Amino acid sequence: MRSILHPQNAQEAVNLHHEIENSVYLAGGTEIMRLGSSIPSDVSLIDITKLPLKGIREDEGNIVIGALTTLEEIASSELVPQFIRDAALFDASLQLRNAATIGGNFALRRFDSYLIPALLAAEAGMTVMCTKGLKEKSGAEVFEKKDCKALFMSFIIEKKRIGEVKRIARAAHAHAAVTAAKSEGVYAYAVSGSGIAYGGSDAWKSIPFKDDLTGSAEYKKYLASVIF
Numbered sequence: 001m002r003s004i005l006h007p008q009n010a011q012e013a014v015n016l017h018h019e020i021e022n023s024v025y026l027a028g029g030t031e032i033m034r035l036g037s038s039i040p041s042d043v044s045l046i047d048i049t050k051l052p053l054k055g056i057r058e059d060e061g062n063i064v065i066g067a068l069t070t071l072e073e074i075a076s077s078e079l080v081p082q083f084i085r086d087a088a089l090f091d092a093s094l095q096l097r098n099a100a101t102i103g104g105n106f107a108l109r110r111f112d113s114y115l116i117p118a119l120l121a122a123e124a125g126m127t128v129m130c131t132k133g134l135k136e137k138s139g140a141e142v143f144e145k146k147d148c149k150a151l152f153m154s155f156i157i158e159k160k161r162i163g164e165v166k167r168i169a170r171a172a173h174a175h176a177a178v179t180a181a182k183s184e185g186v187y188a189y190a191v192s193g194s195g196i197a198y199g200g201s202d203a204w205k206s207i208p209f210k211d212d213l214t215g216s217a218e219y220k221k222y223l224a225s226v227i228f
């Protein structure tokens, strides 16, 4: 039977995650609870939904987005740079957007991620809670640490950041073949079944393209090469 733990604060949540080997944070639950989830059904859930990690605010030229903020809240906020709002709308289902959180989306590091290309291209910063307390890191640094057990607290994006996002799929609700973002000279690409890369405009070249249900390796390579 699945156990659900209710930490009183962020530090306790992180400590529990380290103590319990088979555990995940429960945020929107859209990945944890879905049929055919990538997360095994017997893991312990550390419920972070009552922690104060929600909301969008302005802070000295930056926009700070709490990790529990939903994709719908991001899409409808006039504070958030337009291309990040556009990326949140890549999730074509209102029901899903109402539950799915930015923290959960980033943590999953999916190769068809709605938000990761936009956040990497935006050079977003992050505040994370580790066993040794709060830390400020770059989103790219956190992204690379795939086995990191830190609790994401917030995402920080320059208010005036300008960018563009694109997503290629057979239909708005279908799995994306390629999702990409560019912002002020930084490019990021997520390619289904293959990988995520960021850096210059040719960052896509480092992705090991593979065939999957969204298309052949050659097809996706072509899409990534012409998307911007």
Ligand SMILES: Cc1cc2nc3c(=O)[nH]c(=O)nc-3n(C[C@H](O)[C@H](O)[C@H](O)COP(=O)(O)OP(=O)(O)OC[C@H]3O[C@@H](n4cnc5c(N)ncnc54)[C@H](O)[C@@H]3O)c2cc1C
Pocket: 023, 024, 025, 026, 027, 028, 029, 030, 031, 032, 033, 034, 039, 067, 068, 096, 099, 100, 101, 102, 103, 104, 105, 106, 107, 108, 110, 112, 113, 114, 115, 150, 151, 152, 153, 175, 176
């Ligand atoms: C039908 C369907 C289609 C989907 N399609 C896509 C898609 O195309 N692209 C896509 O990117 N996603 C997709 N998803 C997955 C999911 O809905 C989103 O990625 C969502 O944003 C996950 O957020 P969540 O809050 O629901 O995460 P949860 O399900 O609550 O958690 C998922 C993971 O994130 C970790 N996590 C959550 N919050 C934090 C935090 N604050 N700090 C550290 N780790 C955290 C948890 O430990 C867990 O491992 C789909 C889901 C469904 C049901």
